[in-house]
Amino acid sequence: MSYTLESKQLEAIEDLLQHDLIDMGVTCVILIDMAGNIIANLDSGERKHDIYSLAALAAGNFGAVSAMAKIIGEEEFSLLFHKGKKENIHFSRVAEDFLMVSIFGNDVSLGFLRLKVAETIKAIRSILEEITGQ
Amino acid sequence: MAFINPKTKEVQIKIVYYGPGRGGKTTNLEYIYSKFNHRIKSEMVSLKTHGDRTLFFDFLPFDIGKVMGHTLKVQLYTVPGQVKYNATRRVVLRGVDGIVFVADSMKVVREKNLLSLKNLHENLKDYNRSIFRVPLVLQYNKMDLAEQGIPLLSYERLEKDLNTQLKVPSFPASALRGTNVAKTLKKIISMTLPSLQRNLKKEVVN
Numbered sequence: 098m099s100y101t102l103e104s105k106q107l108e109a110i111e112d113l114l115q116h117d118l119i120d121m122g123v124t125c126v127i128l129i130d131m132a133g134n135i136i137a138n139l140d141s142g143e144r145k146h147d148i149y150s151l152a153a154l155a156a157g158n159f160g161a162v163s164a165m166a167k168i169i170g171e172e173e174f175s176l177l178f179h180k181g182k183k184e185n186i187h188f189s190r191v192a193e194d195f196l197m198v199s200i201f202g203n204d205v206s207l208g209f210l211r212l213k214v215a216e217t218i219k220a221i222r223s224i225l226e227e228i229t230g231q
Numbered sequence: 232m233a234f235i236n237p238k239t240k241e242v243q244i245k246i247v248y249y250g251p252g253r254g255g256k257t258t259n260l261e262y263i264y265s266k267f268n269h270r271i272k273s274e275m276v277s278l279k280t281h282g283d284r285t286l287f288f289d290f291l292p293f294d295i296g297k298v299m300g301h302t303l304k305v306q307l308y309t310v311p312g313q314v315k316y317n318a319t320r321r322v323v324l325r326g327v328d329g330i331v332f333v334a335d336s337m338k339v340v341r342e343k344n345l346l347s348l349k350n351l352h353e354n355l356k357d358y359n360r361s362i363f364r365v366p367l368v369l370q371y372n373k374m375d376l377a378e379q380g381i382p383l384l385s386y387e388r389l390e391k392d393l394n395t396q397l398k399v400p401s402f403p404a405s406a407l408r409g410t411n412v413a414k415t416l417k418k419i420i421s422m423t424l425p426s427l428q429r430n431l432k433k434e435v436v437n
Contacts, residue, residue, distance in 0.1 A: 099233035099242075099328070099430045107238045132326020133306065134234035134243040147273045149292040153306065154276065158285060160322030 100228040106224050113224075114139045118199060124184065125200040128191065128221070131156055135173065136195065146180060146200070155198045159188055178207065187211070191218045192225050232326040232428055235301065242422050242431070243304045245326055246416075249351050250333035251343035252312030253382065255372040259333060260291050260307055260404035263416060266409065269293060285311045288323045298424065299431045305420060312347065321354050329366040329423040331415055333406070334393060336373045338382040341392065348393055362397070366422035369394055369401035370415045375408055 102110075114126045114137060116158055125140040131157035138148050157179070166173050177188035187199045187210055197218060201210055233244045248256040257277070264275045267271040268369035271293040291307040310320040332351065352362045371389045384392070386403050394401055400418050404411035 099235055099244075099427050101235035101237060101430060101433075104237045107236065130232065130234060130326060132232050132234075132245050133308075134232075134245070134326070136234060136236070136416045149304075149306070150273055150290060153288075153292075153308070154289040156325070157322055160325060161287070161319065164318045164322065 102136065106227065109224050110137050110221055111139060113217055113220050117213055117220075121209075121213055122205045123201045123213075127152055127155070127198045129156055129196050129198065130143050131194050131196060139186050141207070148193065151198065152227075155188060155196060159190070159196050176211075187214065188216050189218060195221075195225060197221070233423070233430075235327050235427075235430060240301045241304060242298065242301045242427060243306060244328040244420075244427065245306050245308065246329045246331065246419055246423070247324060247327045248307065248309040248331045248333055249320070249324075249347070250312055250372075251335055251340060251347040252314070253339075254312055254333045254335040254344075254347075255406040256309040256312065256333045257285055257289050258383055259331070259370070259412055259415070260289050260309055261351045262406055262412045263307065265293055266413070267293065273406055284313065286316075287311065287319055295420065301431060305415075314350075316352065317354070320350070321357060324354050325358065327365065328427075329368075329419040331368050331370055331391070331419050333370045333372050334389060336371045336383045336389060336403070336436070337376065340386055344389075344393060356389065361419075366419060367397065367399045368415055368419045368422065369397070369399060370406075370411070371401065371403045372406050373380075374403045374410065375405035 109163050119139050119141050125146060127135060128137040129135055129152045131154055133153040135148060135152050162177060163165055179186045183202060185201055189197045191197050199214060233242055235242050250256055264271060273292060274366055276290040280286045289309040293305055295303050295305055308323050310323045355362050377383050402411040402415050406412055
């Protein structure tokens with residue numbers, strides 16, 4: 098079982114991520130599916146992370162947190178965010194099968210990031226809907 | 232669920248090592264990591280408990296060359312084998328392209344192999360996948376223990392126990408020594424390729 102996105106869809110997604118998030122100061126954005134595969138990744142060039150491991154762990158973590166939510170009677174948690182000293186990481190679900198991971202420094206506020214992420218996700222969703230037919 | 236990226240010409244496939252606790256799933260990955268580390272660019276990720284048992288999963292990504300002009304990135308995962316970690320196993324199984332079931336050949340754990348295989352069947356069903364349709368390879372591990380006089384199940388017995396209905400490729404192995412570890416991996420990768428190639432062909436036509 099496998100799936101593919103068209104080049105132009107990937108380009109549109111990457112343009113969105115670049116314009117809406119990287120240009121706004123986000124260090125690194127990775128769009129992954131729930132299996133842990135990387136669909137798109139962009140960074141500001143400041144740091145090189147091991148994105149394959151990051152994607153695997155993010156998908157696992159998201160799955161674990163969703164299972165925790167269900168145990169306590171929640172559909173899902175709306176805010177998934179880890180704060181570090183210099184870098185922070187934010188997770189957001191994009192449609193049923195995709196997840197967006199944003200890494201950002203303290204110069205970007207969480208509120209601003211959430212706003213931009215919400216806008217970006219809305220736009221990505223409409224691009225993805227074309228392939229998943231949701 | 233393999234992902235094909237036509238822009239970067241990259242294909243990512245997910246292979247999960249499944250099986251009872253202390254069966255040798257992590258040892259398989261550790262052997263592959265030590266043997267092929269010249270090809271593996273990143274570190275192996277292991278989420279373990281203090282007792283050195285897998286708590287969440289191990290993760291090992293590497294490139295194995297090209298298929299129809301696309302770089303094939305194989306991502307190996309293990310699951311925690313202990314019965315109580317089923318929620319975690321289910322999370323790791325999501326979007327799987329191929330499964331290696333690592334059975335423990337020791338006579339005393341015969342029942343655990345059966346239970347773990349049944350558990351795999353049920354967890355796949357949760358994702359509307361059938362154990363009879365997902366690429367699957369069986370590996371009968373710990374064959375080296377026979378030299379120490381530890382009672383093992385024979386290959387025929389293991390086949391009868393686990394492979395009567397499945398009828399999938401199976402290998403006696405020793406993950407610790409590396410016997411048939413690469414062979415198992417090669418087999419499962421080759422079994423995931425046909426469906427991938429069909430999609431790649433479509434991709435090339437487009």
